[in-house]
Amino acid sequence: MPIVSATEFTSATVDYLIVGGGSAGLALAARLTEDSDVVVGVVEAGDYHGHTHEVDIPGMTGQTIANPKYDWTFFSTPQTRANNRVVLQPRGKGLGGSSLINFLGLLRPSKDEFDALEEFGNEGWNWESLLKYMKKSEKTHASGLSENDAKKYGALPENDLHGTDGPILKSFPSFWTELHGVLFDTAEALGVPRNLEPVDGNTVGTSTCFASIDPRTATRSHAATGYFEPNHARKNLLVLPNAQVLRVVIESDGNNFKRASGVEFVVGGVTMKTKNVKRDVILSAGSFQTPQLLELSGIGNPDILKKFGIETAVNLPSVGENLQDHVYIPVIIEVDQKYETLDVVFEPAGLQAQQELYKEQKGFMSSVAAPAYLFLAAQHIGTESDVNTWQAKADASTTKDIAANVLPDLAKGLQKQYDLQKRWFLDPNHAQAEILDFIGFQPFFGPKPVPGKRYQSLIASLMHPLSRGTVHLASSNPLDAPAINPNYFANDVDLDLMVRILDFTLKICDTKPFSTAVQGFVLPPSDVMESLQSTRNREEVLREYVRQWCGPVYHPVGTAAMMPRDEGGVVDGSLKVYGTTNLRVVDISVLPLEISSHTQSAAYAIGEKAADILKGERL
Numbered sequence: 001m002p003i004v005s006a007t008e009f010t011s012a013t014v015d016y017l018i019v020g021g022g023s024a025g026l027a028l029a030a031r032l033t034e035d036s037d038v039v040v041g042v043v044e045a046g047d048y049h050g051h052t053h054e055v056d057i058p059g060m061t062g063q064t065i066a067n068p069k070y071d072w073t074f075f076s077t078p079q080t081r082a083n084n085r086v087v088l089q090p091r092g093k094g095l096g097g098s099s100l101i102n103f104l105g106l107l108r109p110s111k112d113e114f115d116a117l118e119e120f121g122n123e124g125w126n127w128e129s130l131l132k133y134m135k136k137s138e139k140t141h142a143s144g145l146s147e148n149d150a151k152k153y154g155a156l157p158e159n160d161l162h163g164t165d166g167p168i169l170k171s172f173p174s175f176w177t178e179l180h181g182v183l184f185d186t187a188e189a190l191g192v193p194r195n196l197e198p199v200d201g202n203t204v205g206t207s208t209c210f211a212s213i214d215p216r217t218a219t220r221s222h223a224a225t226g227y228f229e230p231n232h233a234r235k236n237l238l239v240l241p242n243a244q245v246l247r248v249v250i251e252s253d254g255n256n257f258k259r260a261s262g263v264e265f266v267v268g269g270v271t272m273k274t275k276n277v278k279r280d281v282i283l284s285a286g287s288f289q290t291p292q293l294l295e296l297s298g299i300g301n302p303d304i305l306k307k308f309g310i311e312t313a314v315n316l317p318s319v320g321e322n323l324q325d326h327v328y329i330p331v332i333i334e335v336d337q338k339y340e341t342l343d344v345v346f347e348p349a350g351l352q353a354q355q356e357l358y359k360e361q362k363g364f365m366s367s368v369a370a371p372a373y374l375f376l377a378a379q380h381i382g383t384e385s386d387v388n389t390w391q392a393k394a395d396a397s398t399t400k401d402i403a404a405n406v407l408p409d410l411a412k413g414l415q416k417q418y419d420l421q422k423r424w425f426l427d428p429n430h431a432q433a434e435i436l437d438f439i440g441f442q443p444f445f446g447p448k449p450v451p452g453k454r455y456q457s458l459i460a461s462l463m464h465p466l467s468r469g470t471v472h473l474a475s476s477n478p479l480d481a482p483a484i485n486p487n488y489f490a491n492d493v494d495l496d497l498m499v500r501i502l503d504f505t506l507k508i509c510d511t512k513p514f515s516t517a518v519q520g521f522v523l524p525p526s527d528v529m530e531s532l533q534s535t536r537n538r539e540e541v542l543r544e545y546v547r548q549w550c551g552p553v554y555h556p557v558g559t560a561a562m563m564p565r566d567e568g569g570v571v572d573g574s575l576k577v578y579g580t581t582n583l584r585v586v587d588i589s590v591l592p593l594e595i596s597s598h599t600q601s602a603a604y605a606i607g608e609k610a611a612d613i614l615k616g617e618r619l
């Protein structure tokens with residue numbers, strides 16, 4: 001049994017100690033322990049949740065969000081350019097990490113975005129290599145669609161691009177709603193074609209996503225089911241849940257470098273220490289807690305560390321800078337009653353019928369709630385002159401409140417990022433925006449659905465923000481949440497883009513055939529919709545709606561960026577933290593630039609690739 005007690009954990013000698021049993025951390029642990037001579041310890045703050053309905057049943061996705069059993073329930077700092085609001089920043093807690101609570105969409109970034117990693121100086125980090133690891137992480141189930149339907153739904157996968165025997169199972173929806181095809185026809189009328197195979201490196205167009213669902217049982221496939229449970233009998237994999245790491249213990253190696261000798265953690269209110277790490281300590285705590293743990297361990301900006309009474313072990317001011325996340329704005333519409341939507345499960349009779357269907361792995365409970373995607377290039381949402389303006393403003397001088405404006409190293413790296421973003425603005429094959437269709441009332445914020453009515457929620461998001469945020473310590477108490485500041489709209493272009501993406505979404509609702517289904521708007525609310533009819537200053541009305549209703553899409557990256565040290569990097573291409581001999585970061589925080597995709601496939605690929613890097617070093 002790999003789940004061990006704290007005493008067994010601290011007395012064992014391990015080759016690798018992984019902090020965080022989440023998406024990337026468990027992928028890494030599973031692959032390293034394929035070699036029975038290698039002993040790996042995983043310490044995870046949350047529980048091993050086993051199999052619970054709210055995690056397993058796809059139709060219940062969303063119900064774990066803001067539930068502290070599964071979610072860290074972080075909030076942002078007040079966002080000055082979004083009406084001073086604080087916004088929820090969910091992160092999965094427990095074996096499986098955020099893959100426990102995510103919305104199941106299994107998409108991939110574009111080729112350009114992975115190739116950019118190599119352009120940043122990380123040899124071997126490119127599309128070809130990461131495609132191999134994304135495939136390695138997955139096992140694909142065929143859709144069973146006819147060729148005609150597959151074309152209608154933008155769902156015609158090319159077999160050799162998809163994995164066949166990996167641990168994460170992926171499948172297409174078990175049913176298809178009428179509005180799915182109607183939405184894609186409407187997008188086509190607006191100049192956005194279907195993209196039959198969106199995971200070949202080009203994401204632009206309309207398509208159906210795969211979902212991380214095992215179609216044989218209609219249950220969530222996640223890091224714990226794929227990478228932990230099948231390997232639970234390995235004697236060389238020791239897993240300690242319910243233990244929160246407080247800091248990495250850092251020692252001097254006698255030269256200029258620092259060595260991570262173990263970690264201090266708290267379990268059941270008792271603080272304990274591991275010491276017996278033969279090789280590496282690996283942080284896989286995600287984009288918010290990896291930088292927090294680095295700072296708690298004395299690795300970061302000395303000015304910040306001093307403020308919290310922490311002695312600097314490694315002067316690395318880039319830690320916790322460069323935070324990027326997708327920002328979304330919702331449009332919720334009421335649709336004609338004749339359409340079947342996920343809303344049926346919130347009515348007693350509908351729920352009972354769906355529960356019966358679920359027993360046969362059918363119906364809404366068995367499938368992903370947001371299967372239909374539109375990925376839009378800048379050219380879909382702006383004129384040539386808009387695009388030129390946007391790319392001209394991809395610059396540190398037009399971005400407010402960022403450390404790169406005072407720290408030359410960060411400025412150099414940021415300029416490289418902006419140069420790429422400029423190029424991507426001009427490329428009609430590069431997605432700047434995403435609109436996903438949640439096939440019912442999006443379950444959490446704001447207004448509530450009226451029983452008996454039917455809805456669609458179009459979630460419109462910015463893919464490549466120019467703003468940069470931060471994650472730093474909020475206090476010296478390791479058990480306190482970090483201060484998460486996405487710094488929304490620090491670059492004006494982000495707000496301009498959000499307005500254009502929202503406008504395009506509203507245009508969809510006003511264009512046939514989709515418009516014929518629309519009965520009215522829930523969001524934007526009626527006062528905003530009325531102002532849009534009556535006022536000449538449409539842009540300002542939309543702007544204010546964005547400021548008031550925007551939020552994160554839960555894909556934060558960049559806070560431990562894999563870039564050269566003198567360009568604002570935290571780790572090198574072998575994922576080693578600068579200034580240390582054996583401390584690594586293996587999670588989504590190492591991506592220097594946000595990707596035009598949801599991030600779980602990248603997190604698994606990073607875990608898979610890290611395992612091969614570490615195996616390679618032992619040869």
Ligand SMILES: Cc1cc2nc3c(=O)[nH]c(=O)nc-3n(C[C@H](O)[C@H](O)[C@H](O)COP(=O)(O)OP(=O)(O)OC[C@H]3O[C@@H](n4cnc5c(N)ncnc54)[C@H](O)[C@@H]3O)c2cc1C
Nearest residue numbers: 020022023024045097098102103104105245588598599600
């Ligand atoms: C609500 C939500 C919806 C999402 N929807 C999608 C989607 O539909 N599709 C998609 O592709 N992506 C989605 N994502 C994003 C995706 O799931 C994440 O990017 C990915 O899982 C991150 O992997 P990771 O390994 O970096 O971190 P995580 O998987 O979050 O793992 C980090 C782990 O570290 C643990 N940890 C943190 N601090 C400590 C500590 N001090 N001590 C010990 N353990 C610690 C955490 O408890 C967690 O288990 C979503 C994310 C969320 C939160």
